[in-house]
Amino acid sequence: MYKITKIIIRVVIILFLPIFILRLSHTVLAAQPVPDFRLIITLNHTSDYTLTLNKIGLEAGPYVNYGLNYTSNFYFIKIIDKNNTELFSGKILKSYQTLPPDFVPVTNFTPEIIIADPINLFLPYFNEAAKVQLFDENNVLKLEIVLANYNLQGLKYRYAACDLCGYCPPAKPPSNWEKCRLCLYPKANKDPLSNETLIISDPASNKGPTPVPSKAFIGVGCIDSSPSKATQSFLNIIFSISGGIAFLVLLYGAFVMATSHADPERLNYGRRLIRRAVIGLILTLLSIFIVNFIAYRVLKIPEFN
Structure with missing residues (x-):
């Protein structure tokens, strides 16, 4: 039985190993750019945010009339980072150019399939982009553009002059910057020199990244900026301050x-202090309750709920 099992395993290896090797080699070959693909016109950027690929020559083609085939004549375009992680993918249609440009003699013109219209790649969110790749409908790599070879401003971050925590390079960040960062930019790097709280992601704006919604950082700390929660935050602050003062007076x-050493005047003075501390705390609680009751129950102001 053992010998039969070994024979079966050998047969399986002999049959499937060549298939596996062929499949692997096909995959490796498919990842190599096709030699006859090239750029007719070099890459250029029309603004700080758009990478334009003008008239990419894709392959020598038959002499056919101009037209578009929406079913099979398309290319996949991919943007990948330095770790070959895909950041974006989409389709672009092929078009056929069979007539030479005005400045090219007909005798020197070879009909070819091209992407006649520019491909505009919007890059503000692709600052980690390393390559742009074009694949045909069979997933064969036809063109690979290494973005590091071009001076593309769209791949560089823009920075706001100041963040909402008061950090304005090259000046030093304020002393409470870290507390503010935890409140407004919890995902940003804790090192202010990384400038992550200044990065502009919206091309139509000059403002830095959006802080945590409904949060605000003020002198007393991080509060919720929504009306109802902001009211509650301020009431909590009042409670804390009044309670702290009353406790100190009580002590x-x-x-x-x-x-007092049984001195009647000092005993009475101490009693008055304790009595005033308790009365002050009670009045504070009652005043907040009264304000809440009138504002929410009587005037129906939802922020005081």
């Missing part, structure tokens, strides 16, 4: 009473 009153 001071207790200290005065403890060190």
Whole structure:
């Protein structure tokens, strides 16, 4: 039984190994650009954000009338980063150019299939892009453009003058910048010199990245900027401050009473301090309750819910 199993395994290896090797070689070959593909006109960028591929010569073609075939005559266009991770993919139609341009003699013109219209690649979100590739409908790589070979401004970040945390290079960031970053830009690098809080992603704007929605950073810290939650944040601040003051006054009153040495005046003074601290805290709580009641229950202002 063992010998039969070994024979079967050998037969399977002999039969399928050549197929696997052929398949692998096909894949490797398919990843190589076809030699007769070339750029007729060099790459150029019409703005800081658009990479334009003008008239890419794709292959020598038969003499055919100008036309478009929407079913099979198309190319895949891909944008990949340095790790060959795909950032974008889409289709572009082939078109046939069978008549030479005005400045080219007919005798010197070879009909060819080209992408007649420019391909505009919008690049603000592709700052990690390394290559642009064109594949035919059989997924064979026809053209590969290494973007590092061209001075493309669209592949460079633009930066706002200042972020919402008060960092304005080359000046040093403010002392509370890190707390503000955690509030407004939690995903940004904690090193302000990385300038991640200044990167402009919207080509129609000169503003930096959008902060966390409904968040605001003020002198007392990070608060929610939506009306209802902002109101609650301010009420919490008032509670904290009033409670802290009342607690300190209470401690001071207790200290005065403890060190009075049975002096009636100091005992009465300490009692008054404690009484005022308690009354002040109660009045603060009642005033907030009254404001909330009138604003929300009577005036129906939703922000005070």
